[in-house]
Amino acid sequence: MTATTAPSGTAGLIGLSDAHGVANYAPLPVVLSHGEGAWVTDVEGRRYLDALAGYSALNFGHRHPALVAAARRQLDRLTLTARAFHNDRLPAFQRDLAELTGTEAVLPMNTGAEAVESAIKVARAWGYRVRGVRPGAARIVVAGGNFHGRTTTVVSFSDDPVARDDFGPFTPGFDRVPFGDAAALAAALTDDTVAVLVEPVQGEAGVIVPPPGWLAEVRRITADRGVLLICDEIQSGLGRAGATLCSELSGVRADLYTLGKALGGGILPVSAVAGRRDVLGVLRPGEHGSTFGGNPLAAAVGSAVCELLATGAFQAAARDLGGYLGERLRALPGLTAVRGVGLWFGVDLDPGIGTGREVCVELARRGVLAKETHGATVRLSPPLVVTREEIDVLADTFAAVLRDLSRG
Incomplete structure (x- = not known):
């Protein structure tokens, strides 16, 4: 050499x-x-x-000193087990995040895109197993101008040519309506719609704030139609918008939340889907997972993040x-x-x-x-x-x- x-x-x-x-x-x-x-x-x-x-x-x-200290303590103990075994940090993290967000169950992953992909899979399974949607027919309504990641499924329902062009063929099953238009969203719902996936405020699009009352109306519409509301709070959540969850500013409780970015404290990638136990509970062992999702190091840092946010x-x-x-x-x-x-x-x-x-x-x-x-x-x-x-x-x-x- x-x-x-x-x-x-x-x-x-x-x-x-x-x-x-x-x-x-x-x-x-x-x-x-x-x-x-x-x-x-x-x-x-x-x-x-x-x-x-x-x-x-x-x-x-x-x-941040508290987050670095939590990571260092865990580095000296245990960093990864894979989910083939239990670890002593994950239950506390799931409890802490559920308490912070007022939810019932937490599915840990790594990146924001993984959390969104996980929520999509859960919503589809819930549609088939609980709502009785015809096999292979489940649809999810999304908003124009959205950004939920860059995986092939997620860019399938993007309208940004930079994210989408030359990456097809695309995943079917999504219907896009204008962001902030509750009437268009209501009109797009069908008997096969299992969920509505939206950002409370669109970040990548340029911090686009919807009209007052829009998210609350979306919540009313989805509840009336028996459709899940999934709020992507990967950028807007965990304090950024002035609340633990941006959707709280609209008085809205979603069925599922996707969380990430700040959940790792700027130290390592940590994400999660948090929400209703009866919805997340449709997953069966072996149907979904991640080698690093819920690892002890991520769980220790995630718990420390929850502790910082718990004070308000x-x-x-x-x-x-x-x-x-x-x-x-x-x-x-x-x-x-x-x-x-x-x-x-x-x-x-x-x-x-x-x-x-x-x-x-x-x-x-x-x-x-x-x-x-x-x-x-x-x-x-x-x-x-x-x-x-x-x-x-x-x-x-x-x-x-x-x-x-x-x-x-």
Whole structure:
């Protein structure tokens, strides 16, 4: 073998990634090496305020002491058994998550997409075994603009060409209606409909908030028709929207919830389907599983996340700081729309200023990390440990970028 010198600095590491990686992402030109709280540091020692928080996976910031401590304790004991055996951490995690969310049963998985796939399988099995739907005929109603993951089944009901094109043939059994249109949803239900799967607020679409009363009306319609309501709270849940579950803000209780991202505390992938025992109970041994789902390390971290959220402090911080950030954003010239709930915002840019990508590159150059979506929208979701002063840093930097770009 020929000895080589490892590249140093941002450019060298980006080049190494380009040489051996797969270009399924287009990251900003920043190479991060350390993180603490709401801040990260790159390989050259520059610090950045993290205004994305891993799309809500880092709700508690980077390396939250309680979560890191829980992981370290478990690393010294047991990390994986597979579900062929019981482990002593999983029952506590399932209890803690059920109590936190007010549900009856918890099916542990790893990633958000796995949780959604699991909920789809459970809903179909429930439709056949409980509701009496004809074999192979089960249908699920979804919303336009949805994002529930990137597996082949999930992209089958996406209307985003970037997620969908060239990945067919697609899985049948889904009916798509406009997001926020309860009448269209009601009209789409048939005797073969087993579930409605929706995000209470659409994250990837640009933090799209539905009309007031929409989710409550969806709950009424599904209950009247004997159809399951599945709320995808992978991004919106666990404090981000200012409540443990975003659907709580609409006074809604779903039959099933998909949870992920923040459930792993920014340490490892943890997800779950939580909900009614009689629905999740349709699964029989051997019909569904995961080698890593419910592993002791994930369960220990998940329980620590539930303990942090049980106080309500993070939910309150999201409401308070989100209200303040919203005020600051709505005062900025150059934004054509500001949408948000809790500490979670999508802002649309005046096309004359630049694209979302251009704005995010300039924000990063000035020490704030955010991410664009759908061209002209920038998403902002700082960790819930961010301070009011750090919100000012974010807003002031954003204002300076908009001002300077508008001048050409």
